[in-house]
Amino acid sequence: MTPGLFESEKLDYSWPNAEIQYSAGWLGKRADDLQTQMLGLPWQSGQITVYGKSHLIPRLYLWYGDTPYTYSGKLHEPCAMPKFLLNIKDRLQDELQVAFNSVLCNLYRDGNDCVGWHSDNEKELGKNPVIASISLGATRKFRLRHTSGHVQTREFELSHGDLLVMKGECQKYWQHCVPRQRGIRQPRINLTFRFNYF
Numbered sequence: 001m002t003p004g005l006f007e008s009e010k011l012d013y014s015w016p017n018a019e020i021q022y023s024a025g026w027l028g029k030r031a032d033d034l035q036t037q038m039l040g041l042p043w044q045s046g047q048i049t050v051y052g053k054s055h056l057i058p059r060l061y062l063w064y065g066d067t068p069y070t071y072s073g074k075l076h077e078p079c080a081m082p083k084f085l086l087n088i089k090d091r092l093q094d095e096l097q098v099a100f101n102s103v104l105c106n107l108y109r110d111g112n113d114c115v116g117w118h119s120d121n122e123k124e125l126g127k128n129p130v131i132a133s134i135s136l137g138a139t140r141k142f143r144l145r146h147t148s149g150h151v152q153t154r155e156f157e158l159s160h161g162d163l164l165v166m167k168g169e170c171q172k173y174w175q176h177c178v179p180r181q182r183g184i185r186q187p188r189i190n191l192t193f194r195f196n197y198f
């Protein structure tokens, strides 16, 4: 039986106007094959400039979508999603009743790879975007903090096959990150489906 969305293990953390929905093992048995398919894709590395100095982004990434997308200072042309990602997108759209037209994929090669505090608040994502995030491979921490004073925080351990959805004013009032966890030797893949207006 395919697990229903948020059916068995549902955790909803609601803050005024910002909501996180978490579904453990949402992908079910599909997770293993999807991980293998994702690892076979042509992952890219990128650079960021901080205080005038160029650094390698500490993870690999891929972009698929119907629109162009600027990531790490580089314009990515529209690029059709492989069929196996279109299938995941369709399932998300059905279950969440939200349209997605793109996916940003991250490959954390091991616990040294990470993403720092940020919000997905690019203009192209529109007001209050719904971001559906799927995890594969190694379990990693996913932290959130409120932008005002960073006092309110929340932490999830995201594991193979899990789905976490950020919606409402999450991107306006909250930041998220995947911190370094140096003991982790296994890769983790993250897929964040979104609607990009460009």
Ligand SMILES: O=C(O)CCC(=O)C(=O)O
Pocket: 104, 106, 115, 120, 133, 142, 158, 176, 177, 178, 190, 192
């Ligand atoms: O890897 C994750 O769970 C989060 C990725 C992320 O924050 C992003 O791509 O903006």
